[in-house]
Amino acid sequence: MLITFADELEDAANSAAFAFRAAIDALNLAGVLETSTSLTSAFVVYDPHILPQATLKDQITSLLNARDWSCADLPQNRKLWHIPAVFDGPQLDEAAKLAGVTAQTAIEELCQKPLRVLTIGHAPGQPYLGSLPPNWNIPRQTGLTKQVQTGAITVAIRQIVLFSGPSPTGWRQVGRCDFRCFRPEQDNPFSLSPGDAVRFEPVDEATFETMRKAGNGGATWETLP
Amino acid sequence: MMPALIIRQAGPSMTLQDLGRPGHMAFGVSTGGAADRLAMFEGGALLGQGASCAAIEMAGIGGMFEVQRDITIALTGAPKRARLDGVDLLWNASHPISAGQTLSIAGAPKGVYGYLHILGGFAAVPFLGSRGAHLAAGIGTALKEGDKLSLQTRPASQGPAQKLSPPDRCSGGVVRVLPSVHTPFFAAETIDRFSATTFARGPRGNRQGVEMTSDQKPFALNDQLTILSEPIMAGDIQMTGDGQPYVLLSECQTTGGYPRIAMVHPEDLPIVAQAQTGTPIEFQFVDHATAFASCRSNDQIIADLKRQLQPLVRDPRDIPDLLSYQLISGATTGRDG
Numbered sequence: 001m002l003i004t005f006a007d008e009l010e011d012a013a014n015s016a017a018f019a020f021r022a023a024i025d026a027l028n029l030a031g032v033l034e035t036s037t038s039l040t041s042a043f044v045v046y047d048p049h050i051l052p053q054a055t056l057k058d059q060i061t062s063l064l065n066a067r068d069w070s071c072a073d074l075p076q077n078r079k080l081w082h083i084p085a086v087f088d089g090p091q092l093d094e095a096a097k098l099a100g101v102t103a104q105t106a107i108e109e110l111c112q113k114p115l116r117v118l119t120i121g122h123a124p125g126q127p128y129l130g131s132l133p134p135n136w137n138i139p140r141q142t143g144l145t146k147q148v149q150t151g152a153i154t155v156a157i158r159q160i161v162l163f164s165g166p167s168p169t170g171w172r173q174v175g176r177c178d179f180r181c182f183r184p185e186q187d188n189p190f191s192l193s194p195g196d197a198v199r200f201e202p203v204d205e206a207t208f209e210t211m212r213k214a215g216n217g218g219a220t221w222e223t224l225p
Numbered sequence: 226m227m228p229a230l231i232i233r234q235a236g237p238s239m240t241l242q243d244l245g246r247p248g249h250m251a252f253g254v255s256t257g258g259a260a261d262r263l264a265m266f267e268g269g270a271l272l273g274q275g276a277s278c279a280a281i282e283m284a285g286i287g288g289m290f291e292v293q294r295d296i297t298i299a300l301t302g303a304p305k306r307a308r309l310d311g312v313d314l315l316w317n318a319s320h321p322i323s324a325g326q327t328l329s330i331a332g333a334p335k336g337v338y339g340y341l342h343i344l345g346g347f348a349a350v351p352f353l354g355s356r357g358a359h360l361a362a363g364i365g366t367a368l369k370e371g372d373k374l375s376l377q378t379r380p381a382s383q384g385p386a387q388k389l390s391p392p393d394r395c396s397g398g399v400v401r402v403l404p405s406v407h408t409p410f411f412a413a414e415t416i417d418r419f420s421a422t423t424f425a426r427g428p429r430g431n432r433q434g435v436e437m438t439s440d441q442k443p444f445a446l447n448d449q450l451t452i453l454s455e456p457i458m459a460g461d462i463q464m465t466g467d468g469q470p471y472v473l474l475s476e477c478q479t480t481g482g483y484p485r486i487a488m489v490h491p492e493d494l495p496i497v498a499q500a501q502t503g504t505p506i507e508f509q510f511v512d513h514a515t516a517f518a519s520c521r522s523n524d525q526i527i528a529d530l531k532r533q534l535q536p537l538v539r540d541p542r543d544i545p546d547l548l549s550y551q552l553i554s555g556a557t558t559g560r561d562g
Binding site: 002004007008009033034035036037038039040041043045047053119120121122123124125164165184190194 | 248362455
């Protein structure tokens with residue numbers, strides 16, 4: 001069952017989706033198999049043999065009516081990651097031009113504030129980060145980049161995708177980092193959760209090389225209040 | 226060293242699969258697991274074990290296998306020609322095999338995915354609760370010649386060989402579908418045409434999904450709806466940019482931005498997965514209530530299969546009315562001719 005809070009990306013609808021998913025999880029309904037969120041929706045996978053559709057619909061409707069979800073708080077225990085990055089992507093100039101700024105201003109705008117993990121998808125642990133300022137509502141490329149590497153920082157439609165593995169993409173690559181979003185060898189293989197925040201810290205090549213020796217690309221995190 | 230199953234030859238798309246790893250959609254990992262889930266339940270029933278043991282999934286061409294200890298196997302899914310040291314083995318059945326014997330499995334004349342199950346299952350270390358490969362997510366690898374898959378060490382109580390006679394699900398036909406989240410955005414004419422069309426499984430397809438082709442004009446929305454990427458699951462039918470339906474299978478992505486015209490009834494999804502290129506498929510809408518009423522729980526599926534089991538070979542000692550059988554026919558004095 002899909003519960004949609006907006007037809008286009010708004011941070012409030014994204015927060016509503018997170019909070020609503022958390023509220024459904026808190027009900028601990030027998031028959032709910034898994035829940036997730038997309039940019040503006042919450043999603044419930046259920047077993048109709050245990051939890052009839054009508055019962056789930058009633059539960060969801062009364063939850064929806066219980067409060068105004070558009071002003072919901074983000075989940076607790078969120079992390080803010082600081083990730084060193086080098087902004088020397090092959091399409092930095094092109095992306096900056098589309099956003100109507102110089103390359104230098106582009107880097108400042110991409111790094112000026114923490115970006116929220118709006119959703120995770122396409123590949124294991126791979127975050128869609130945003131929202132960027134309105135001038136970053138730039139289209140994807142018409143063609144595909146054959147392959148970007150793990151750690152590629154790409155932009156389109158007011159979002160950044162930080163690639164968790166090598167992949168073809170229609171997004172423009174503006175930078176790179178050495179942070180791994182998917183670490184199958186770890187007990188918890190997913191570095192980021194929906195609702196966490198990421199702030200890229202622009203550094204030069206030499207600093208990047210020094211910082212990445214600390215492990216995980218030199219990334220550090222703190223708990224958000 | 227643990228006894229193993231050795232792969233002497235491997236077809237191009239052979240992987241270890243089980244019922245997948247539900248619970249990680251929010252982190253971008255779809256459930257995955259066997260393309261034909263029913264085959265996993267059949268394998269479990271034939272071997273007298275649960276449906277959750279991993280099995281070898283073979284798309285198209287099979288392979289050659291050898292085991293290092295006596296064990297019982299079961300063969301399910303798309304019927305392929307199987308031979309043990311050159312002797313034909315019945316598909317949809319369990320068979321004892323001895324250490325050192327060679328099991329060879331050829332391509333499937335009908336259907337796509339065949340399964341080789343083993344009593345006790347394989348001992349591979351689970352990742353996020355599953356031993357299955359999810360190649361689209363970069364989890365696991367395809368099996369190849371020379372691989373050794375360790376067998377579970379727990380003593381195997383080998384029951385009698387069994388067989389099942391499941392209805393054919395490898396020749397296409399009518400597939401029940403449920404209305405989905407974007408169904409109301411399609412014109413009634415488009416929905417009617419979609420229901421009336423006999424599609425063919427197209428050439429593009431894998432464990433992530435299969436394309437359906439037809440000679441009809443595209444089944445597009447009137448105004449191309451701008452849809453944010455929403456969660457998607459196996460069984461969803463996406464209408465791609467060129468207006469042809471694409472049915473998602475177990476290894477699909479977790480989100481998708483194409484409109485969904487319908488969702489395949491979970492019990493009919495094996496018919497789609499097992500359709501070879503060119504196999505005819507028709508989609509028939511059923512409402513949610515009908516679909517829920519006709520969808521069996523896992524426990525019901527297991528109970529139904531257990532009832533359908535038949536001994537593969539009838540042992541004379543198990544036949545109470547032995548004397549009523551004409552055991553010798555056509556006996557002669559030997560002087561004839």
